[in-house]
Amino acid sequence: MRLTVDGKQMEIDADPEMPLLWALRDLAGILGPKFGCGIAACGACTVLIDGSPVRSCVLPVGGVEGDVVTIEGLSRDGALSAVQQAWLDEQVAQCGYCQAGQIMSATALLDEIDNPTDEDIDNAMAGNLCRCGTYPKIRAAIKRAAALKLARA
Amino acid sequence: MRRAILLTIAATLFAAAALAQEVAPVAPETVPQAETTLVDPTVGLAEWQTIHDVFAHPRCANCHVDDDHPRWSGAHYGETRFHAFNVQRGADGSGFGNPGMRCMTCHFESNSNVLHGPPGAPSWHLAPVEMAWFGKSSAEICAQIKDPERNGGRTLSEVAEHVRDDALVAWGWAPGPGRNPAPGSAEETFAAIERWSAAGAPCPID
Known part of the structure; x- marks a missing residue:
């Protein structure tokens, strides 16, 4: 499936039920979002999708609709947000x-x-x-x- | 707007029918939705009990609250409690949470398959505050369900269809691992509302 993460399009070969966090960390190598609880109870995995916060440890990657922004995509041209x-x-x-x-x-x-x-x-x-x-x-x-x-x- | 128009049409038709039969007008909340003559009220009350068992079930009532805090309940919670994480209706009153932490920050289109993971259904949110019935008696909920001002502007037929067809309501019968579902099914509850309505929609007395 095709995802846009931190402004880059990427092809992800994953079970649609795989949590987005797994896809980001294990398949895309984006290690900024962290695994904490795995049940949306701590917030360490939070990313933005079209600007809205989501807990990526429980969102199936197949259900992602919109641009994903992680902590690694917040800075612009080297300038911190x-x-x-x-x-x-x-x-x-x-x-x-x-x-x-x-x-x-x-x-x-x-x-x-x-x-x-x-x-x-x-x-x-x-x-x-x-x-x-x-x-x-x-x-x-x-x-x-x-x-x-x-x-x- | 469409609902308002439909309600206006329905009210007009009802008023015309009432005049034709020279029936004295009655308060809207006591207006039966169907022919009420020659019905046994115990039949209607039995149907209401079936409906009440669903509406008052935690899978439904926990999000029909008037104090802005959805509830958590279940065997492992002990007593019913506020949803953790300071989850609230939202300052805008929408029922979708607050900026920075919306209901859909954690609740997606379907249930998490992990025990204690967040349940999910389309458009997860609290019921409008005027539709709150958490903690109310059976008689109070019954009167509320018949009152368009407090049931989302619906006729009883529309209430039945809402229960049968709404995806978020349907979640109550398929709440995911570790949660007790509401009794019966959406279709059975739809049918019970239809029968209750046909029986004159009687309400119990507290």
Whole structure:
């Protein structure tokens, strides 16, 4: 089957029931999205499809309709996205395992809400777990990213 | 718009029929959808019980909530609880979740085949808040189902068709591994609603 991932078209030879995450990591070699729970309960595998966040560990690859963007496709011409830059500026990551999924959900949030409140952030991010407890820094980074996006616009 | 037009036509036809028979008008929520003479109310109430067993089943009621939080329930949950991850109806009231975490972030076209994986059906979302009946009594749900203001603007025939034909409703009878399905089937529930309607659509009294 043909997928568009991070702006590139690719041919994937996979059982349609294979989770998208498996196809990305094992067949396409895109290792940014992480396997955490395998049941959409942690958010580490989050990618965007046509801008909407999905948990790729449970989405059958045969059911993918639209352009897939992973953490590896967020930067443009070597420039980090506003969310990625804010993550660095706030030094969010500790172990870092969940952060790709966190950044993808935050990206989806900021695509819909320019200046999210704490409640908006909690509503968007509660499905992305962080065992290191970086939640206060995640919140700060999302607010920084919102300001950075506005400054870049 | 089409539904509104159909309802208007239906209301007009009903009003004309009522006038022809010199029947005093009655409140919309008590208007029977079919001939009501010479019917045994116990038959209709038995049909309602079958329908109620479906509507009040957790596979249906857990997403017909009025407080914006879908519910989780099942033997391994203990008591019924809020859906994890702060999942909500959505600030826009749509029932599809909030920006950054929509229902369809996890719930796709079909069930995950992994135990505790997310169930799936087309257009996964909460029922509109006016159609909430989680925690209500049988009498309350029965009155609600007959009230177009609180049943999605449907006649009883349209309620029956919704139950028979809607893909998300159908999920209640095929909820995936580890979940108890609603009793009966979509077709059986459709038929029960039709029979209940034909029997005058009686409601129990609390």
